[in-house]
Amino acid sequence: MAPSQLTELLSSSDPPSSASQSAGITDACSVPVSEIIAVEETDVHGKHHSSGKWQKMEKPYAFTVHCVKRARRHRWKWAQVTFWCPEEQLCHLWLQTLREMLEKLTSRPKHLLVFINPFGGKGQGKRIYERKVAPLFTLASITTDIIVTEHANQAKETLYEINIDKYDGIVSVGGDGMFSEVLHGLIGRTQRSAGVDQNHPRAVLVPSSLRIGIIPAGSTDCVCYSTVGTSDAETSALHIVVGKPLLCTCARWQPGLLCPRPVPVARSSRCRPVLERGSCCVPPCSARCPVIPLSTQL
Numbered sequence: 001m002a003p004s005q006l007t008e009l010l011s012s013s014d015p016p017s018s019a020s021q022s023a024g025i026t027d028a029c030s031v032p033v034s035e036i037i038a039v040e041e042t043d044v045h046g047k048h049h050s051s052g053k054w055q056k057m058e059k060p061y062a063f064t065v066h067c068v069k070r071a072r073r074h075r076w077k078w079a080q081v082t083f084w085c086p087e088e089q090l091c092h093l094w095l096q097t098l099r100e101m102l103e104k105l106t107s108r109p110k111h112l113l114v115f116i117n118p119f120g121g122k123g124q125g126k127r128i129y130e131r132k133v134a135p136l137f138t139l140a141s142i143t144t145d146i147i148v149t150e151h152a153n154q155a156k157e158t159l160y161e162i163n164i165d166k167y168d169g170i171v172s173v174g175g176d177g178m179f180s181e182v183l184h185g186l187i188g189r190t191q192r193s194a195g196v197d198q199n200h201p202r203a204v205l206v207p208s209s210l211r212i213g214i215i216p217a218g219s220t221d222c223v224c225y226s227t228v229g230t231s232d233a234e235t236s237a238l239h240i241v242v243g244k245p246l247l248c249t250c251a252r253w254q255p256g257l258l259c260p261r262p263v264p265v266a267r268s269s270r271c272r273p274v275l276e277r278g279s280c281c282v283p284p285c286s287a288r289c290p291v292i293p294l295s296t297q298l
Contacts, residue, residue, distance in 0.1 A: 031081060034105065035068040037241055038139050039098045041091070042082055060084055061091035065098075066139055068238050074229030076238040078136060108243035109168035109211075112137070114146045115155040115182055117174030117217065125217035129173045133215055133237040140241045144171075152181075159185030160192070169211040171240065175218015182212060213240035 042062040062084045069079035085091040102108075118126045126148060137144060145167075149155055155178065159170075164186075172182040186208050191198040194206040214236055216224040221231040228239055 031065055031067045033098070033101050034244075035242055036098065036102060037066040037068070037078070037136065037238070038141070039063055039065050039095055039102070041095060060086065061088045063091055063095050063098075068242065074235070075232050076235040078234065078238065105243065107245065108140070109142055109213075109240065111167055112142060112144045112169050112171050112213070112240075113164065113167045114144050114171040114173060115158075115178065116146065116148045117172075117178040118148055120174040120178055121218040121221075125173050128217045128233050129215060132233040133173070136234070136237045136241055142241065149178075155181045156185035156188070159189045164189065164210065167210060169213055169240070171213040171215060173215040173217050175216070175221055176223050178218065179212070179214055179223050186210060186212065211245055215240075 040063065042064045044060050044062050062082050064080050064082045066078065066080055069077040071077050083094065085094065114129070116125050116129055129146075134144075147155070147158060155172070159182070164170075170182055170186060172179045187205065188198060190206055190208040191203075196203055196206055198205060214224045214227065215233050216231040216236060217233065224236060225231050228235055
């Protein structure tokens with residue numbers, strides 16, 4: 001099979017039962033390339049093949065696809081599917097071609113700046129990141145610079161000071177307050193760099209090219225729920241890994257003026273409008289376009 005014959009859909013017509021069960025799949029499976037996290041060669045030496053034609057192979061070859069598995073209630077799970085080949089050359093051809101296809105997905109982040117609030121919610125932000133998020137980032141070859149905040153507004157202040165051009169995005173690990181802090185810092189930094197007075201009521205704000213990812217680790221995580229339909233850290237991490245953006249509408253409040261501003265965040269499978277005390281919202285333009293509130297300082 002030549003690389004040109006590969007389509008946007010990777011299929012396994014007859015995976016061995018042991019491999020397919022490990023991924024939660026019992027029959028034939030299909031994996032969209034856009035939802036593949038990574039691919040790697042599988043060591044088959046010493047493994048027992050329970051049944052089927054794979055058992056008859058003298059030297060079977062295999063590669064494992066790490067991918068997204070859609071679960072109930074809008075959750076995404078990390079799944080693995082092993083594909084078996086009768087020839088080593090064919091196995092390596094699949095690996096090479098799939099890796100080339102993944103390289104062409106330019107919307108995926110390569111280097112991220114991560115802010116972790118260790119005090120929000122139940123104080124589990126650092127633990128959630130290390131156990132549920134970091135392994136997925138490593139698997140997807142995403143490098144990170146991590147800042148564990150020590151006081152309020154540290155993330156916002158840091159974004160005003162450091163060089164953010166080297167990053168593909170910023171990740172907020174915490175609750176709604178942490179996200180608001182990161183968002184304010186990013187928008188404020190962008191306006192300053194563009195020479196725009198963000199406090200002027202008629203100012204036309206310049207959009208930032210950086211996207212924001214949200215890992216829920218707060219008390220309510222309303223903003224995260226509004227973007228991905230659940231407050232599950234693994235789901236949010238997978239949305240960041242595959243790099244699917246969502247354009248959300250933010251409300252900037254000034255006396256007598258209400259201006260919606262688009263901000264790119266993670267992709268949404270279901271959205272809900274969010275309203276927080278001390279902020280203003282405009283009605284969502286559709287069921288898939290939530291309103292993310294910003295404080296009156298923006």
